[in-house]
Amino acid sequence: MKANFEDLCVKDKILVSLKRLLNEWNQELDDVTEAEKRTAKGKSMVATFKQCARYLNPLFKFRRKKVLPDNIRQALLLVVECYLKRNYLAGMNHYIKMAIGNAPWPIGVTMVGIHECSACEKIYTNNVAHVMNDRQLASICNQSKD
Known part of the structure; x- marks a missing residue:
């Protein structure tokens, strides 16, 4: 984390930025008094931090194992750069584009008559509009749980 940020590779930029963000957030929580942490707002802040850190652990494991898919790495780099x-x-x-994409979602009634509208066929296409809908990533996640 002490190296020049611009000299790091793409994978390390993502890792360093997210770890730095978590460390800064943790330091902010350490500065909060114990009495303030016991309030409902304080408990919520601490719980949110712990949940976020726990949810980022698989990403850090993917990075360490060098199995982070290219499309997710590029999308995360855009988020980190912003x-x-x-x-x-x-x-x-x-x-949001990375997580849920921009594919049409079948909300409500899709077939109301005998004929199918032209937009309905777009709903059922196999094109993946976001990187989180990936069978390869799902298999990697299942392997990392074991």
Whole structure:
């Protein structure tokens, strides 16, 4: 974490940025008094931090094992770059595009008559519009749990 950020490879930039963010967040929580941590708001802040750290552990394991897929790595790099530029709105948009994508979602009634509308066939295409809908990633996740 002491190396020049620009000299790091893409994988290390993601790892260092997220670890730095977690460390800063942890330091902020350490500065909070014990009385404030016992309040409902304080308990919620601590619980949110612990949950976030726990949810990021698989990502750090993927990085250490060098099995992080390229599409996820590139999407995370976009999010991290936006975060470093303090462009949080663009970072959030990149994250949402990575997580849920822009594929049409079958919400509500899809077939109301005899004929199917032209938009209905787009709903059932096999094109993956986001990186989280990946069978290879699911198999890697299942292997890491064992």
